[in-house]
Amino acid sequence: MNGSALVIKNLEKTYAGGTHALRNVSLEVPAGDFFALLGPNGAGKTTLIGVVTGLVSKTGGSVEVFGIDIEKEPERARTMIGLCGQEVNFDPWMKPLDIVVNQAGYYGIPRSAAIPRAKKILEDLGLADKMDQIGFRLSGGMKRRLMIARALIHEPKFLILDEPTAGVDVELRRSMWDYLTALTKRGITILLTTHYLEEAERLAKHVAIINKGEILVNGTMEEILKLHDGSASSGGYGGGKLEEIFVKLTTDSTNSPQDEKN
Ligand SMILES: Nc1ncnc2c1ncn2[C@@H]1O[C@H](COP(=O)(O)OP(=O)(O)OP(=O)(O)O)[C@@H](O)[C@H]1O
Ligand SMILES: [Mg+2]
Numbered sequence: 001m002n003g004s005a006l007v008i009k010n011l012e013k014t015y016a017g018g019t020h021a022l023r024n025v026s027l028e029v030p031a032g033d034f035f036a037l038l039g040p041n042g043a044g045k046t047t048l049i050g051v052v053t054g055l056v057s058k059t060g061g062s063v064e065v066f067g068i069d070i071e072k073e074p075e076r077a078r079t080m081i082g083l084c085g086q087e088v089n090f091d092p093w094m095k096p097l098d099i100v101v102n103q104a105g106y107y108g109i110p111r112s113a114a115i116p117r118a119k120k121i122l123e124d125l126g127l128a129d130k131m132d133q134i135g136f137r138l139s140g141g142m143k144r145r146l147m148i149a150r151a152l153i154h155e156p157k158f159l160i161l162d163e164p165t166a167g168v169d170v171e172l173r174r175s176m177w178d179y180l181t182a183l184t185k186r187g188i189t190i191l192l193t194t195h196y197l198e199e200a201e202r203l204a205k206h207v208a209i210i211n212k213g214e215i216l217v218n219g220t221m222e223e224i225l226k227l228h229d230g231s232a233s234s235g236g237y238g239g240g241k242l243e244e245i246f247v248k249l250t251t252d253s254t255n256s257p258q259d260e261k262n
Pocket of ligand 2: 045046047086162
C-alpha cells in the first residue's frame with residue numbers, strides 16, 4: 001500500500017492546567033504499517049492518540065489521516081480510524097453483541113448488516129460464548145477484546161490501540177498480537193502503545209519512543225535496534241534489546257527536556 005496513514009507535523013499540546021504534554025512532535029505512519037509508540041507513564045502517548053482521534057484539541061501543528069486534515073474534515077478523518085482506548089469505556093450492563101452493533105449505528109451501518117459482522121468479529125476474537133451476557137461479567141482480557149471488536153466494526157483502515165494488552169495474560173496477549181498482525185496483512189494500519197517491549201520488538205515494523213512529550217527516536221525496528229551498543233544490561237536483569245535502548249534513552253537526562261512546572 002502506498003502513502004501514509006498518519007502524518008503529524010510539529011504537534012503541540014498544552015493542557016489547560018499548563019502541562020506541556022506534546023512538544024514539537026512530528027511522526028509518520030506508513031499505510032499498512034505496524035507501528036509501536038512507546039514511552040514511560042505520562043510521556044504523552046494517550047494525549048497524542050487523543051489528538052489524532054479528535055478527543056483532545058491540539059495547541060499547534062497539524063495532523064493528517066490518510067491525507068485528510070483532522071481540523072478541516074474531522075468527521076471524515078474519524079471514519080478512517082478505529083480506536084481501542086486505554087480505559088475500558090463501555091456500558092457494563094450491555095451485552096457485547098449490542099455494544100458492537102450500536103457502535104456500527106454511529107457510522108450509519110444498518111443493524112441487519114451490523115449483526116452478522118459483529119458476530120464474526122466477536123467470534124474471531126474468541127468471544128463467541130460471551131456475546132449475549134452482560135459486559136460486566138467479562139474478565140479484564142475479554143473486555144479488552146470486546147473493545148477491539150467495537151473498534152473494528154466499521155472496517156476502519158487505521159486501527160489505533162492504547163495499551164490493548166494491559167492486564168492480559170501471556171497466552172491471550174500472544175493471540176491478540178497474532179490477531180493484530182493478521183489485520184496488518186489484510187492492509188489495516190496499526191498504531192499501538194504498549195509497555196510490553198519484547199512483544200513490540202518482535203512484531204512492530206516501526207517504533208517511536210516518546211518521553212516527556214518529545215520524540216526521542218523514530219525509525220524502523222531494525223534502525224532502532226542498531227542503537228543498542230552491545231553492553232551488558234545493568235542490575236542483573238536482562239530484558240530484550242529494545243527494552244535496554246528504551247531504558248537508556250528514557251532515563252538519560254541529556255535526552256529529556258526539563259520538567260515544566262505546572
Ligand atoms: N485531561 C488532562 N488534563 C491535564 N493534563 C493531562 C490530561 N491528560 C493527560 N495529562 C497530562 O499529560 C501528560 C501526558 O499524559 P498521557 O496520558 O498522554 O501519558 P501516557 O504516555 O499515555 O502515559 P501512560 O503510559 O501512563 O498511559 C501527563 O503529565 C498527564 O498528567
Ligand atoms: Mg496512556
